[in-house]
Amino acid sequence: MPAALSALISGILFGLGLAVSHMTNPAKVLAFLDLAGDWDPSLALVMAGAVAVSFVAFRVAGTRTASFLGEAFQIPPRRAIDAPLVVGAMLFGVGWGLAGLCPGPAITALVSGHRKAFLFLGAMLAGMLVHKFMTRPRH
Amino acid sequence: MRVACYSRALRQGLSREGSVESFTPVSALVGGALIGLGAAVMLLGAGRIAGISGIVGGALKWSGEDQLWRALFVIGLIAGAGIYALIAPDGLVVQFDATAGTVAAAGLVVGYGTRLGHGCTSGHGVCGIGRLSPRSLVATALFMATGFMTVYVTRHLMGP
Numbered sequence: 001m002p003a004a005l006s007a008l009i010s011g012i013l014f015g016l017g018l019a020v021s022h023m024t025n026p027a028k029v030l031a032f033l034d035l036a037g038d039w040d041p042s043l044a045l046v047m048a049g050a051v052a053v054s055f056v057a058f059r060v061a062g063t064r065t066a067s068f069l070g071e072a073f074q075i076p077p078r079r080a081i082d083a084p085l086v087v088g089a090m091l092f093g094v095g096w097g098l099a100g101l102c103p104g105p106a107i108t109a110l111v112s113g114h115r116k117a118f119l120f121l122g123a124m125l126a127g128m129l130v131h132k133f134m135t136r137p138r139h
Numbered sequence: 140m141r142v143a144c145y146s147r148a149l150r151q152g153l154s155r156e157g158s159v160e161s162f163t164p165v166s167a168l169v170g171g172a173l174i175g176l177g178a179a180v181m182l183l184g185a186g187r188i189a190g191i192s193g194i195v196g197g198a199l200k201w202s203g204e205d206q207l208w209r210a211l212f213v214i215g216l217i218a219g220a221g222i223y224a225l226i227a228p229d230g231l232v233v234q235f236d237a238t239a240g241t242v243a244a245a246g247l248v249v250g251y252g253t254r255l256g257h258g259c260t261s262g263h264g265v266c267g268i269g270r271l272s273p274r275s276l277v278a279t280a281l282f283m284a285t286g287f288m289t290v291y292v293t294r295h296l297m298g299p
Contacts, residue, residue: 006184007208011215012222014177014189014261019223019231021170022163027234031161033290042167047264049171050178054269057179071186075270078257081277088256089263093282095248097289099237102260103191103253106246107213108220112233119239120246127250128196 002069015108021046024108026100033097177219178265181212190262191216192253256282 022028023046032043066072078085096102101109101120109117181189185208198209224231235242253259256278258267263282267275 003185004208004211006180007187008211008215010177010181010184010189011212011217012177012219013173013180013215014191014212015216015219015221016223017170017173017175017177017219018216019170019220019227020173021167022232023170024220025232025234027236030236030290033286034294035287036291036295038161040161042163045164045167046171046174047260047268049168050175050265051171051268053172053175054178054182054265055271057175057182058266058270061182067186068183069185071184073182073186074188076188076257076262076272076274078274081274084255085257085274085278086281088252088254089258089278089281090285091248091252092256092259093252093285094289095245095252096260096282097286098248098293099235099242099245101245102249103195104216104259104261106249107191107195107216108231109233111217111220111224112231114233114235116235116237116239116242117233120242120249123243123246124250125195125199127247127252128192128199128254129250130247131251131254132196132199 003067003071006069014104017046017050018104018108019111024105024112026105026109028100029096029102029105030100033100174261174265175269178261178269182266188262188266190258190266192250192259193257193262196250196254252282 018024021042023043028040029043031038031040061067061073092102099120103124106117106121106124110121178189181187187208189212194209194212198206198213220231237245249259256263258275258278260282263275263278268279
């Protein structure tokens with residue numbers, strides 16, 4: 001239960017950060033991705049700020065055998081740079097560039113009540129389900 | 140110092156100059172640090188990576204045990220943005236350039252691609268780069284590259 005509460009606190013900080021940095025706004029994200037236009041470098045600074053803090057957190061985690069709440073660390077075990085990684089990341093970038101939303105902002109954008117935010121999230125969940133059913137183990 | 144930063148970020152966020160200012164370095168860094176803090180709490184509390192596509196995609200498995208923390212994280216995301224919308228008079232600005240059809244297609248591709256590639260801007264970007272994972276560095280470089288190319292094609296080659 002304490003671990004679940006830390007997930008709640010994590011989500012609140014994450015959502016607040018996305019909103020404060022205006023990353024919940026697709027127009028702001030697209031202004032970053034538009035190198036040839038009126039380029040807005042803000043997203044790079046958001047990433048820099050976030051990575052700086054997460055880097056320290058991973059250093060701290062590296063000195064411990066379990067989290068501060070006694071939970072085992074569940075770090076992704078994959079190491080290979082394989083075709084699914086490459087194709088998946090490239091596809092994601094295309095979708096990101098088309099609408100200006102990635103999964104986090106897709107959820108926080110719902111707060112605006114914008115119709116297209118719901119449309120994007122619904123389509124994103126559908127895309128995730130398509131992947132789930134395509135990779136379902138066959139017997 | 141921290142208070143000064145926050146109040147400046149808030150002013151920037153609240154500026155009524157128009158909803159999208161061209162460059163907002165202070166709110167970007169403060170917001171970014173908050174996102175990093177969120178990832179830190181998830182890691183050092185729950186022992187997990189705050190990767191949003193993984194958390195949401197995993198929730199679609201509907202398999203009991205893991206669902207509580209996933210749901211609480213998503214509720215937190217919405218609550219965090221909601222808190223901002225309440226304290227910022229202009230609320231949360233969300234502007235779409237794309238048509239509904241494009242938005243739907245983009246959502247599908249983002250959902251499928253992030254599951255296939257095992258991560259998005261948070262899992263590969265914020266957390267993966269934070270732990271210096273070569274996989275995540277490659278993934279982030281690739282989705283940034285195709286993101287830049289897509290916007291170049293849609294805005295400059297196909298016209299607005």
